[in-house]
Amino acid sequence: MNRDDFKEQDDLEAFLRTLAREKRDLTFTDEMQARVLKRIEERTPPVTARIASQKRKLFGRRAWVGIGAAAVACVAWVLIATGLINNRIFTINSSFHTASTGAGIPSFSASLAPVDVAQVSVLPTTAQTTNHGVPGVPRTNGIMSLAPQSVTVHATLVNQSDRPIAGKDLQGMLFILKNSSGLSPLQWGDWEYFVNGPSGVIPAHGSLPWSFTPNPTPPFTSLASRQVHMIWMFRKGVQNAPTLTIGTLPIATQVQSVVVTGRVQSVQFFTVNVTARNESQRAIALNHVMGILIFGKGEPLLSRSTYKYFDDVTHSAKMEWLKPGQSRILSFTLTGVPGVEMQKLSSHVFLVARSQLGV
Amino acid sequence: MSPQSQEERVSLLQELMRAFGHDVIRLIDHYLHDRHAAEDLSQDVFLKVYDHLDDFRNESSYKTWILAIAANAAKDYLRAAARRVTPMETIPEGAPLPAVESAVVERAQRDQLWRAVDALPGVYREAIWLFYGHELSIEEAARVAKASVGAMKTRLHRGRAMLREGLGGGLDYESR
Structure with a gap:
């Protein structure tokens, strides 16, 4: 069909044609082109670039949701389920994840999964979502509840690779963010969770619905605009996959003690005391630091059987600095499953810049 | 390839x-x-x-x-x-035009048209922009908008009709 066939011959038509001449001053400059090429160059293969890429994609979909409440330390844990890792899909290198438990600067590397996140929404939790009503949604009713689980994050996980990915091989990190630019520089307002993958297999270039009911969760009635950001990793290292390294802050840590402080109904509370020493030549703002704590029995850190936590390093509203060479005790108060002797498990503490997780 | x-x-x-x-x-x-x-x-x-x-x-x-x-x-x-x-x-209806002087008449008319186009419901505005602003064919515009060719034709027709109605003869065509 010729364009002219569809034009109407009147003054409006003539005027509309002038629209094509408008905005001629708006150009895609050489500088913008160079920036695109630079971003392409930068993102292969290192870690932070990959995260940025994932985030960009998420921003593209603008997965803004309403979740509010001023959360301070927000701790989540993943329901433990035993089961063999299915090795048939990707080549797994079980020694890939690394960590150290002595005094030192522990780092933690994980293989990023080629999983994109689409159609993110946060909806009031219904009986259906907590009852396996959605295919691919793992059970949530075994998770202890510290507060009404009033919201559920729904998303579609898209496998961008040529191979199927078993949901049980995936470990996710879910961030419900206050700021559009990523994790807040300070701890207030963001929520972070470790999450399981879906219970099924995501076909090559296919997708699978997934959901997660945050626990603890902010009250649904006090929602503000929030952004959901996810990072998906393989539970075990995968050859040739881009990696995410966590724990790159120059702070040496050593776990001093793990103390169970109380039990209430189905919850036990415990505190992890960690010595932290600034090994760098510059002061570090502890308010900008996030702690990742993992407890296990020597298995790979992201195994389904390990206990994983996010926690803030300080809850102080004032800036707290760790000066060069200075040491101090950091205390993380966490919640766990009754009957599990957390103090007998091997503990790993990784300190990360909040900006690393959110960028 | x-x-x-x-x-x-x-x-x-x-x-x-x-x-x-x-x-x-x-x-x-x-x-x-x-x-x-x-x-x-x-x-x-x-x-x-x-x-x-x-x-x-x-x-x-x-x-x-x-x-x-x-x-x-x-x-x-x-x-x-x-x-x-x-x-x-949103563009308020009946927003006042800039002072109509001979030197700015055309600019004012273009502004008026822009406002009218911008005030159209999304799908009609999109159709107008793709067809006129980007000089795409109906088929191309339909593909970009993820609509059928028939839907794109309808949107274009209705968009133009709305523009005529909305402008209500406000465009001083004769002065062009």
């Missing part, structure tokens, strides 16, 4: 940016009315284009394919923005 090596892919992307970069940023600006956001988002669009070069199937022109990606990205952005902050500023 899809480019194979990294060099080929980058080279193709450079060509596409040179050829269609202006179209992309203008199209996005038509949706967003925010030049800074359009600059950022258009770069994201070309990253997406790069990531999906292998998906291009020669079923459409590169231009149509890329503009479809851009339109989609812009709509996503607007949907998010609507949830994130306050709705986009």
